[in-house]
Amino acid sequence: MKKTIAFLKQLETNNDRDWFAENKSIYQESLNEFKAVFSDIETLMKSHDIIDTAKVFRIYRDVRFSKNKLPYKTHFSGSFGRKKPELRGGYYVHIQPNNKSFIATGFWDPNKEDLLRIRREFEMDDDEIRDIMSNKLFKSVWGTMEGDELKTAPRDFDKEHKAIDLIRKKQFIFTKKYTDKEILSSGFINSVNENFKTIKPFFNYMSDVLTTNLNGESLI
Numbered sequence: 368m369k370k371t372i373a374f375l376k377q378l379e380t381n382n383d384r385d386w387f388a389e390n391k392s393i394y395q396e397s398l399n400e401f402k403a404v405f406s407d408i409e410t411l412m413k414s415h416d417i418i419d420t421a422k423v424f425r426i427y428r429d430v431r432f433s434k435n436k437l438p439y440k441t442h443f444s445g446s447f448g449r450k451k452p453e454l455r456g457g458y459y460v461h462i463q464p465n466n467k468s469f470i471a472t473g474f475w476d477p478n479k480e481d482l483l484r485i486r487r488e489f490e491m492d493d494d495e496i497r498d499i500m501s502n503k504l505f506k507s508v509w510g511t512m513e514g515d516e517l518k519t520a521p522r523d524f525d526k527e528h529k530a531i532d533l534i535r536k537k538q539f540i541f542t543k544k545y546t547d548k549e550i551l552s553s554g555f556i557n558s559v560n561e562n563f564k565t566i567k568p569f570f571n572y573m574s575d576v577l578t579t580n581l582n583g584e585s586l587i
Contacts, residue, residue, distance in 0.1 A: 401443040411560040420448035456570040473540040493530035514538025
């Protein structure tokens with residue numbers, strides 16, 4: 368992705384509409400390069416998951432309610448969605464120069480019903496999710512769970528519960544960083560696909576939780 372990285376580096380120091388307009392053809396070439404890589408990742412992922420949405424995000428920033436008035440993002444990104452309602456979770460690819468690229472996966476913004484269901488599952492039994500996250504391969508790729516969380520226990524939950532560290536979570540996210548060298552390597556696409564594969568036990572668990580009640584009865 369040489370064109371992509373080169374363009375984004377230039378954009379970082381020339382983030383204005385005049386420069387962008389003058390370099391619109393270079394932007395389009397770099398965007399097309401990113402889209403091709405994104406499409407190749409999707410093709411590989413469809414061999415082991417059911418992807419029903421794939422979206423490349425716009426580079427134009429919404430500055431209406433932001434203190435940062437720069438008109439353009441300095442990265443390319445896109446997301447993949449799994450087939451709902453039976454399969455839950457999503458994937459994200461973020462390409463940004465100066466070793467700021469990463470992939471992410473998990474649950475960015477669960478609705479209040481799903482969030483409560485997940486918390487009740489953790490309250491009832493947190494052994495399975497902890498076993499998944501402590502798996503050697505899983506941890507070597509994704510490290511520890513990230514995401515926003517409450518400072519204290521949610522309403523109607525015991526702040527002394529042994530799983531309160533999980534119950535406080537509002538997001539359930541895992542990320543893996545990539546260097547520019549890794550982005551530009553011939554093995555990048557396969558690496559992203561293989562790393563996304565390793566999230567499957569977590570997705571299987573969460574999908575099961577979100578499609579059943581606390582008695583294990585199907586909701587779909």
